[in-house]
Amino acid sequence: MEIILFIITALIALASALMVITRKSPIASVLFLVLTFVCIAVLYVMLGAQFIAAMQIIVYAGAIMVLFLFVLMLLNLRGNQGWENISPARIGLGFAAAGLLLLVAVAWLKTAGSMEVAGLDPEMGTVSAFGDVLFQRFLLPFEIASVLLLGAIIGVVAMIKRKPLAELGEDKEGKVS
């Protein structure tokens, strides 16, 4: 039962990933990427990693995809960006990158067989277990994550609203400059 579900989900994930890189319309690519993310979330659930699955849906399929769509809207893509514009050098680089990925995957698979899986707690990936570890053992990284998010806020606001703080007092309208 589980293996059938795995095969179906993995096949949909692979097919939609292939669609992402072959569609001519970038919007279609992004929507297929959402499908890929959902399939990966299902695979996470099958691995017992519920929290990561929830994050995959909430953060990746939800928030990051919104960002991707907004970037497409900002880029002013007119018409479909076809394959014709891609130079052979870029195709060569793409194959080189794929080859490197294959090398890493093979190297990992060779060690994966000998990894100890039986000793792992099957409850390890649940939200509850994750909360235990995050809020006690990894307390400091958790708090530092908020500084990282703060940096993202200040960075984007500073880049988009390029006006010195001193001028803000005079301009109550808050005009976009």
Added chain:
Amino acid sequence: MSNYIPVLLFLVAVLGLTGLMMAMVIFLGPKRSNPDKELPFETGSAPSPGDARERYPVHFYLVAILFIVFDIEIAFMYPWAVKFRQLGLFGLVEMLVFAAILMFGWFYIIKRGALKWK
């Protein structure tokens, strides 16, 4: 895996209900068309002329990034809410520190007028 059967049932119910409603609209609803109804719907106003693929103001991106930051903050609250009782006061203070650091960002957004449109 059997823990997830309710999720599967939920999915089937959602898809089934959506399909049923679409089918009812297609097969039961009256079809009286006129040129005005065929126009693209644009929040009640007349459709804007020209290409829809205009370049959008960068302000949209700012709002999207800010949304993501606070979305991730809420995502951290999910395991925290699950563990809230066990963590007790310690967990509450922990999350307050986390939220307080992000509140600096919130004050910065308000002070710079980043959410004001034009």
